[in-house]
Amino acid sequence: MKQLLDRIRAEGRNLGNGILKVDGFVNHQVDTKLMQACGLELAKRFANCGASKVLTAEISGIAPAVMTALELGLEVVYARKQKPITMPDQVLLTIAPSHTKGRNVELIVSPEYLGAGERVLVIDDFLASGQTILGLARLVKAAGGAVVGVGALIEKTFEGGRDVLSGLGVPIETLVRITNMDAGRIELGS
Amino acid sequence: MKQLLDRIRAEGRNLGNGILKVDGFVNHQVDTKLMQACGLELAKRFANCGASKVLTAEISGIAPAVMTALELGLEVVYARKQKPITMPDQVLLTIAPSHTKGRNVELIVSPEYLGAGERVLVIDDFLASGQTILGLARLVKAAGGAVVGVGALIEKTFEGGRDVLSGLGVPIETLVRITNMDAGRIELGS
Numbered sequence: 001m002k003q004l005l006d007r008i009r010a011e012g013r014n015l016g017n018g019i020l021k022v023d024g025f026v027n028h029q030v031d032t033k034l035m036q037a038c039g040l041e042l043a044k045r046f047a048n049c050g051a052s053k054v055l056t057a058e059i060s061g062i063a064p065a066v067m068t069a070l071e072l073g074l075e076v077v078y079a080r081k082q083k084p085i086t087m088p089d090q091v092l093l094t095i096a097p098s099h100t101k102g103r104n105v106e107l108i109v110s111p112e113y114l115g116a117g118e119r120v121l122v123i124d125d126f127l128a129s130g131q132t133i134l135g136l137a138r139l140v141k142a143a144g145g146a147v148v149g150v151g152a153l154i155e156k157t158f159e160g161g162r163d164v165l166s167g168l169g170v171p172i173e174t175l176v177r178i179t180n181m182d183a184g185r186i187e188l189g190s
Numbered sequence: 191m192k193q194l195l196d197r198i199r200a201e202g203r204n205l206g207n208g209i210l211k212v213d214g215f216v217n218h219q220v221d222t223k224l225m226q227a228c229g230l231e232l233a234k235r236f237a238n239c240g241a242s243k244v245l246t247a248e249i250s251g252i253a254p255a256v257m258t259a260l261e262l263g264l265e266v267v268y269a270r271k272q273k274p275i276t277m278p279d280q281v282l283l284t285i286a287p288s289h290t291k292g293r294n295v296e297l298i299v300s301p302e303y304l305g306a307g308e309r310v311l312v313i314d315d316f317l318a319s320g321q322t323i324l325g326l327a328r329l330v331k332a333a334g335g336a337v338v339g340v341g342a343l344i345e346k347t348f349e350g351g352r353d354v355l356s357g358l359g360v361p362i363e364t365l366v367r368i369t370n371m372d373a374g375r376i377e378l379g380s
Contacts, residue, residue, distance in 0.1 A: 021276040029267045029303040032260040070222040077219045086211040113219040
């Protein structure tokens with residue numbers, strides 16, 4: 001998607017170790033018009049997947065998931081990383097390793113909002129190793145639902161997430177692909 | 191605002207200790223159409239405040255802030271509660287007590303995205319004790335900017351946040367006011 005690609009080209013920074021800084025428009029400051037455009041594009045690509053709900057992981061997945069879900073007329077559930085006191089004692093919880101955080105994170109969803117028969121579109125900001133999204137897919141399966149699609153704003157193809165998620169057997173759509181971040185580069189694919 | 195009021199009346203739950211559970215439409219599952227309507231209403235009320243940026247606190251402030259900012263044509267900055275590795279070493283940080291978390295939380299903003307001269311509209315999901323919003327206002331002041339308005343979806347009037355924030359001298363707008371949660375009640379004001 002050209003708008004997002006141009007923005008990454010202009011402002012994205014390679015911080016080393018495969019970390020792409022997009023804090024100025026995706027995950028600390030949000031460019032709301034750009035995010036709306038990204039949501040529109042993801043919604044278009046998943047218009048026919050029959051999703052009944054959008055699932056993401058807090059924190060930086062929320063903005064793209066909300067914008068996509070708004071266009072699809074769906075609700076968003078965001079997996080929590082810490083159980084809030086408003087959540088029931090019995091929850092769906094899985095553990096996913098986070099490369100950017102350098103540790104495992106918990107992904108927690110209340111069974112009140114993710115049930116059997118749910119057809120779930122998973123949306124996140126990044127598709128990198130695929131471990132967060134795979135964790136979200138485990139939660140959907142544990143709830144008795146089915147993942148029907150996976151979408152992300154930015155894919156780091158060299159981290160292999162697409163292969164990790166291939167077992168889900170669902171369409172995977174990403175708006176920008178980064179193919180190489182070696183030695184300070186940010187190489188953008190199409 | 192009638193839509194939000196009706197939803198709280200139908201689904202809000204009083205968990206005791208002043209905790210209102212609105213997980214089904216505000217802060218675990220997001221009703222995106224309702225959130226859009228709330229954003230529109232807040233944007234309308236702050237249309238003439240001259241804001242140059244919207245500031246909120248992760249996590250549950252993100253959806254209402256993004257929807258409000260989208261309507262105002264502004265960017266959103268969300269204060270982080272943990273410093274991500276993409277943030278520079280020198281940050282703006284303040285400490286705010288959280289009633290619902292029962293502990294102090296850090297609010298961290300990168301000076302890259304909150305600068306001198308910025309006119310900031312602060313948006314959050316709840317106005318309760320006002321401590322989180324007051325913390326955000328301290329960050330704005332530390333950056334050399336000015337708060338020009340404070341908006342929240344739900345105000346718990348009995349926690350006194352409006353008085354706490356009166357020193358800011360800016361308009362405070364909330365879409366639903368809850369006046370009493372004693373003994374299991376959820377009394378809604380106008």
